[in-house]
Structures are given as C-alpha cells and as structure tokens.
Amino acid sequence: MAIVGLGLMGGSLGLALKRDTICRQVVGLVRREDAVESALAAGIVDIATTDPAAALRQADIVFFATPVRTMLTQIKTFTPFYKPDAIITDMGSTKQDVVQVMNSLPLGLQPVGSHPMCGKEKSGMDVAEANLFENAPWIITPLDRTTPETIHTIQFLAEAIGSRVQILPADRHDQLVATISHLPHILAVTLVATALRVAEQDNTVWDVAATGFKDTSRVAAGSVDMWLDILLTNQTAVSQVLNIAQQQLSQIKAAISQGDEAVLRSILEAAAEQRRTMYQ
Structure with a gap:
C-alpha cells in the first residue's frame, strides 16, 4: 500500500492500517525530507520517501490523500511508476473531476474513487489519528471500468478500519x-x-x-x-x-x-x- 500525502487523512489512514495490521507494508510519499522523519517517528508508515518511483513501483494499492487539485495532476504524472495492475484510488472530497482523470489511466490499472466522510478543523500529520474513520461514512464512486474485485478490495479496507461504506455515482x-x-x-x-x-x-x-x-x-x-x-x-x-x-x-x-x-x-x-x- 502506498499513500501519497501524509496529512490528516493520509496520516490517519496509515495509522489505522498499521494498527490493525491490514497491509503487509505501508509506504508514504511526501514532499519534504523532514516529513519523512516525522512520518517514521510517528509510526504512520513503514517506509517514507520523497521519491515517487520508490514509493509506487511495488504498491498493489495507491491512495492519493493530497488536495484535490494536486491529485488531479499527480494521478496522471505518476502513471509511469504504477504497477501495471495496481488499484488507484483517493480520499478526495469531490469526485467527478477525480474519476474523469482516473478514466484516462492506461488499461490494466484499476481506478476507483473513494471519499471517507470524516476530518477535523485542523490539518497536518501531527493531528492524524488511527480512529478517525471509525463509524464514518466512506463513499466509493466506481468508474464504468472499475471491476467488482476492486470495489470489494476498497470496501474491505474501509470497513476493516471501522467505516460504513456507501457506493454512489460520482455526480x-x-x-x-x-x-x-x-x-x-x-x-x-x-x-x-x-x-x-x-x-x-x-x-x-x-x-x-x-x-x-x-x-x-x-x-x-x-x-x-x-x-x-x-x-x-x-x-x-x-x-x-x-x-x-x-x-x-x-x-x-x-x-x-x-x-x-x-x-x-x-x-x-x-x-x-x-x-x-x-x-x-
């Protein structure tokens, strides 16, 4: 599992996945070297890096947890680094623009939109918490090309960390x-x-x-x-x-x-x- 962006949402996801030992390994992609050290010290991820290729090339699932307009660019520009059959998903608060960009990804990749409906008025890695998603709605927004297996995988992850899943069209x-x-x-x-x-x-x-x-x-x-x-x-x-x-x-x-x-x-x-x- 790779998480792109380790602020409140991405950091909380990492903590929840590690708390419940849901993934073999959680890798975090961040912008700054000091964030690498902070993420490791906080136990948010197993590996942290500023190198997209190093973070993504072995990831079975890639979660984008950056701001929406940032991820719209990242989803496309990181394409060379994805495993050919990786699940590409996100934690963004709006979905139509995100799934439109996902739909342009090469065939073989497995894109699906998602949105955990939780958060705080504060932001940043330092306010991340493992129980953020407990009993929170988590909306999955499949594309026409999204496979049932992909939906099942993201639903399993969301429910495993305590969320209640709804499946809706992006619009x-x-x-x-x-x-x-x-x-x-x-x-x-x-x-x-x-x-x-x-x-x-x-x-x-x-x-x-x-x-x-x-x-x-x-x-x-x-x-x-x-x-x-x-x-x-x-x-x-x-x-x-x-x-x-x-x-x-x-x-x-x-x-x-x-x-x-x-x-x-x-x-x-x-x-x-x-x-x-x-x-x-």
Missing part, C-alpha cells in the same frame, strides 16, 4: 456532499464573516460570543487551501445548493419581518425534529 456524491458537507462550511464561514462586519461597528460582539457561536463556527477554522480545492472542484453542485439555502434564508427573513409565527414555528420545528432524529 450524485458531489451533489449530496455539497449539501451535507460543503454548505455547512460555507455557512460557518458566513457566520464568522457576518460577525466580523458587526465587529467593525461594535467589537464587543466577540466578548459575548458563547458556546453557540463556538460550536456553529468550528469548521470555519479548517484549512483554507483544502476548502478552496473542494469548492472550486464542485462549483455546479455547490451553486445549486446555495440557491436552495438562499431561498430558505429568504423565507425565514420574511417570516421574521412579517411576524409570522406560524411559518417560523413550522421551519424551526421541522429542523429541530430532523436534527433530533439523526443524532439522538
């Missing part, structure tokens, strides 16, 4: 995660950005911020580079769900402005009931 994946993952980040950013605007007139707003603001804004502290990658590789689906959110906000604003308690109650109760049902 449906991107539509769903735009709602359940990307929109929450945008709303958290919007909340903080709104408070910044208010603070221009009254800086005391930060002094009265309590647990509600802290909890709701938590994900806004996530990696800016990662979120630029996510939002700019899922533009259509994110734009569509933002239209729905804007309509919802407009309805709430109108109900408040008009003092329409019945409409406002209906919206609040429906949301509260759904949230309680999901997270009892």
Whole structure:
C-alpha cells in the first residue's frame, strides 16, 4: 500500500492500517525530507520517501490523500511508476473531476474513487489519528471500468478500519456532499464573516460570543487551501445548493419581518425534529 500525502487523512489512514495490521507494508510519499522523519517517528508508515518511483513501483494499492487539485495532476504524472495492475484510488472530497482523470489511466490499472466522510478543523500529520474513520461514512464512486474485485478490495479496507461504506455515482456524491458537507462550511464561514462586519461597528460582539457561536463556527477554522480545492472542484453542485439555502434564508427573513409565527414555528420545528432524529 502506498499513500501519497501524509496529512490528516493520509496520516490517519496509515495509522489505522498499521494498527490493525491490514497491509503487509505501508509506504508514504511526501514532499519534504523532514516529513519523512516525522512520518517514521510517528509510526504512520513503514517506509517514507520523497521519491515517487520508490514509493509506487511495488504498491498493489495507491491512495492519493493530497488536495484535490494536486491529485488531479499527480494521478496522471505518476502513471509511469504504477504497477501495471495496481488499484488507484483517493480520499478526495469531490469526485467527478477525480474519476474523469482516473478514466484516462492506461488499461490494466484499476481506478476507483473513494471519499471517507470524516476530518477535523485542523490539518497536518501531527493531528492524524488511527480512529478517525471509525463509524464514518466512506463513499466509493466506481468508474464504468472499475471491476467488482476492486470495489470489494476498497470496501474491505474501509470497513476493516471501522467505516460504513456507501457506493454512489460520482455526480450524485458531489451533489449530496455539497449539501451535507460543503454548505455547512460555507455557512460557518458566513457566520464568522457576518460577525466580523458587526465587529467593525461594535467589537464587543466577540466578548459575548458563547458556546453557540463556538460550536456553529468550528469548521470555519479548517484549512483554507483544502476548502478552496473542494469548492472550486464542485462549483455546479455547490451553486445549486446555495440557491436552495438562499431561498430558505429568504423565507425565514420574511417570516421574521412579517411576524409570522406560524411559518417560523413550522421551519424551526421541522429542523429541530430532523436534527433530533439523526443524532439522538
């Protein structure tokens, strides 16, 4: 197994695979020599290197855990280093662009998209943890050319480290995660950005911020580079769900402005009931 990129996701994958002794050997590909030393010291991989050929040439499975726009280039440029029948997969948060690039890989290679739905607002190897994937959804997005054996292999790995697997087409994946993952980040950013605007007139707003603001804004502290990658590789689906959110906000604003308690109650109760049902 080779993991390209040993940040939060790739590092956590390495730790989980090694904890459960799922692979004979886990090799990590990183950009910097100091990351080689850190990965080995943390027990994330068995071997770490900055050399793509050394990392990939013996790998039966290659996991790309770099930012989405980075992996779009890497998946293609690393082609000379893959074993002829290697499984090529990823951990990216958007899938249509990724599977499109995978589809251009030479025949014989076994590409399949995947996305573990977990993470933190912090990033980097130093916050990686072996139990990150436990009870988390892990979405597999097969290509038309993906073999059942390839799907089974990635499903086995995901379930072995505690994830719950769903198999979806790439376009449906991107539509769903735009709602359940990307929109929450945008709303958290919007909340903080709104408070910044208010603070221009009254800086005391930060002094009265309590647990509600802290909890709701938590994900806004996530990696800016990662979120630029996510939002700019899922533009259509994110734009569509933002239209729905804007309509919802407009309805709430109108109900408040008009003092329409019945409409406002209906919206609040429906949301509260759904949230309680999901997270009892």
